[in-house]
Amino acid sequence: MKKSFLLSGALLLSISAFTANAQQIPVSNLDFTSWKGTCGTSTWTSTMYSKGGDFTRPGDEPSEWNGSSVTSFGQKMVTVSKDGTSVKIENAEINLSFFGVHQVIPGYLTLGTPWVFVGGTGIMNANSYAPYGDGGSYGGLSFNHKPDAIKVKYKKTNSEETSHIIAYLWSGEFVSKVPTSYDIDGNKYTYGRELSNVDRVVLGRQTDNVTKKGTLIASVDYSIAAETTDWKDEVIELKYQDGIDKTTKVENVNIVFSSSDYWTRANLKGKTSLTIDNTSFVYYSTLTSLKAGSKTIALKDGVYNYTVAGKMPTKEEVVATCKSQFADATVAVDDANHKVTVTVTNQGGKDVDGATQHVYTLQYTAPVVKQYAGILNVEMEGEDVIANATQEVTISYYNDNTCDFSLPRFMFAGNNIGNIEIPNVKVSEDAAGTKTFTDGEVEAMELAGGGIVAHVVLNGGTITAAGVINMPITVGWMPGYPDDKEEKPINVLFSSDKKVEVTEAGYYYVVKGDDYQHPLVEHQTTVLKSAKYGEGEFTYTLSLDGVNAGGINFGDMAVAGLDNTDEQYSGTDASVALGNGKTASVTVDGGKNATTGKYEVKFATTVDGQLYNIVFTTDDSSSSVSDVEASGAAVRGAEGSIVVEGFAGRVNVYTVDGRLAASAQIDGEATITVAAGLYVVRAGEKAVKVVVK
Known part of the structure; x- marks a missing residue:
């Protein structure tokens, strides 16, 4: 949309040579402390009664900046003035009541050069041609940085008109034609003057009469509608075009502060003002997010030192996202002092707080490392691969109730196939001081130099206050990995003392709920295994082999952590793995009958909310529960x-x-x-x- 300037053909011109500004940003006068004493020149494009040219603006303006002040009908219409240590930009009005002339001169200040088109041939038709005036800013300053935002302090009057803060970066050259005359009868402009880098062309608001295109890199058009009598600080972010990165070359910049509605002629109001102070470009050197290992750090504005619980990450495990796409984040890990630092630097300019870099510090606590000596048992496909071998493990405890578990030099089939390393295992401790280890899992652990890939799980291990250890580990070997992830389980048990196992052959029957009159299956052969761990203070595991009933594959059920008094077992294991991949809660009650010498053990098993009572017996005469x-x-x-x-x-x-x-x-x-x-x-x-x- 064209932006009109209400200037008559009787505008008095004072033409002088124009010298373009070529200043590296940061612009030295963004705080408006330096003033020229006189004004520079603007470009007049109308040829309706003159050949066009440059004219000297009236008044004064900040160094390196150019305003929209003009002289019209012999009156100096000053739109830019000093207001203490700030600059005031204000729309000017012309009122010549004798001739019936009323015009509004838009106020704006730019790093580029103002240009003006006014139709008509004199004062008598000034009002007729006024709606067809045009103008704006072209050019800017040489510039090769990529700021993230522009910081301004402003006040504004007149809520009936929207003021604008406009900034943009580009490379190359945009060439376009601007109006030189207007046919009021035919409602038609003549475009006869070429200008370089006209604002609306660079910003893509005008696409016709363009003969050459450069590249827009970033821009912002910030609208201010409300009246603000008090100073307001604002950080206005530039929006970069898609595909712009650190290698993109910037060549030019322009900034426009406009008290007027810069793009809409019909909205011009007299005496609307915009006062600007303490303007600067902002180069962000902070982070928007920081992830250290599995933890996301809750970043707070202005806070750069954090105490973090848990395991200190490696350098590769730290992911820092900069607020600026052009900033760099450097990660350093200090193992000796348990500290991670992330240093964010920008292109050399200042951030909102005036700093050119920010250093984030993550302070960790050293883990408590304990070594445990014990016994290793390994079983695969019902066969003992390793029986009661001496073994040590290392557990590193962190202050967020997690630990790293390490079983070094894991032996299998007579070969050392590497270390079983399980990180981020959850640790809980009950009132009696028993630690329980859960949720330890490595989905694809490489052993034997990558020749073996296994799904390794540590879930349900315990260490009592007395030091009795029961640490079961499932090593699910995947021979066909990665195409086939079917697992061959290798059952690894690390305990504080030798495992003593007793096997009883017998039978089982299964009833749904308490419906003993209608068993799902009965008199099915199975084996009950009783294994005890420790010395003096024992824990027990009972397991039943190959239980199937009611369409459920219970599998080889192993219920751990049981008590045994006079060969009567009791206790509950809330996470018993079943053969169908599900988990059940199992309560065990029963044991060896002191009178008959026979075993009778009930496994009350809850799966998906349904109770199944699985009863094991060694009494062959108990072949049925019917008459x-x-x-x-x-x-x-x-x-x-x-x-x-x-x-x-x-x-x-x-x-x-x-x-x-x-x-x-x-x-x-x-x-x-x-x-x-x-x-x-x-x-x-x-x-x-x-x-x-």
């Missing part, structure tokens, strides 16, 4: 009781954990009252399981 005959007796469960018929003698009723629940001497038949549950009824030499509702 059976025992020594000629008929035994069945009823509502709140057990009914025995056709038997004479002593009948004993046991709970599944081996406790005697009831005993009765029977002569033919009897009803024995018991609570609801699962019982073993022994009549003579035979035994049967029954369910009481």
Whole structure:
């Protein structure tokens, strides 16, 4: 859109030679402390009653800057003036009531050169041609930096008109034609004068009558609508064009401070003013984000020193994002002092706070490193690969409840295939001082020089306050990696003492919930393994091999961290891995019957909110939970009781954990009252399981 200047053809010109400014930025007079004493020259493009040329502006203006002041109808229309230590830019008005002339002269200050087009041939038709006036700024100063923003301090009057702060950078040359005459009857301009680097052409607001194009690099057009009687500080960021980087060459800059609505002729108002002070370019040397290892640092404006919990990252693990796309961030890691520094530097200019660089410091605490001596057991496909071998591990504890676990010189099949290093393991500690290690995982650990790739998991390991260690590690070897990620599990156990394992062959049955009358499976062969760890203070793991029922592959269930009193096991493991890849919470109750010598152990297993009771027994006679005959007796469960018929003698009723629940001497038949549950009824030499509702 054209910007009009209300100047009549009677404008009195004072023409002198024009000398273009060529000053490196930072401009030495961005604070407006130096003034010329006189004004420079503007370019007049109209040929309607003269050949055009340059004219000297009236008044005074800051050094290196050029204003929009003119002389019209013999009156000096000064739009730029000194206001203390600042510069005041104000629209000027011409009122010649005798001739019916009223015009508004737009106020602006630029690093470029003002140009003016006014139609008409004299005072009598000045108002008729006034709406078709045109003008603006062309050229600027030589410049080869890339600032991020322009910082200004301003005040503004008249909320009815929008003022503008405009800045732009470019390279090359834009050549375009500007108006030299206007045919009011035909409503047509004649473009007969070429100018270089006209503001609206560089900014892409005009695309016609352009004969040569340079490259726009960055720009900003900041609008100020509200009236501000108090000083307001503003940092106005330049927007760089796509594809601009550190190698892009900048050649020129222009800044325009306009009290008027710079682009819209119809919005010009008299006496609108914009006062500017303490202007400077800003070169950011700060960060917008900082990530150190797995932690994102919560950066605060003006704060550069941070204390960070956890493990100090390596140099490669520090990711610093600069606020300026042209700034550089240099990372240094001081291992001796547990400190990371990030130094941000810009192109040499000053940031908002006046600094040319900022140094961010991340202070860490040294880890507590402990070594543990113990025993290593390794099992694969049911076979012991390593049994009770002497081993040491190192655990580095950090102050954010994490640790690094290291098992050096991992031996497999007689070969040292490298170190098992598991970082960022979570550590929790209960009231008794037992540490639990969870969520340790390396998705693709390379061992044996990369010949072996494994998915390594440490989850559920413990170290008691007394130093009893139970640290199970699953090394999921992936022979077909990366195309095939199917795992062959290698079960590694590091413990504080030798593992003692007892194996019992037997049977299992599975019921859904407490529906013992309708088992999902029964009398399936399996093996119960009992392993104890430690010396003096033991922990136990019970495992069942190959459990399947109800469409669920329970797999080889290993329930860890159990107590054992008189061969009766108890405890809960909330993270038991199942064969279908899911995790279950399993509560164990039961053990060896002191009277019969048989094992009866219940695994109450909750999967996806559903309870399954898996019962292991070594009693072959307990082949069913339905009605059976025992020594000629008929035994069945009823509502709140057990009914025995056709038997004479002593009948004993046991709970599944081996406790005697009831005993009765029977002569033919009897009803024995018991609570609801699962019982073993022994009549003579035979035994049967029954369910009481």
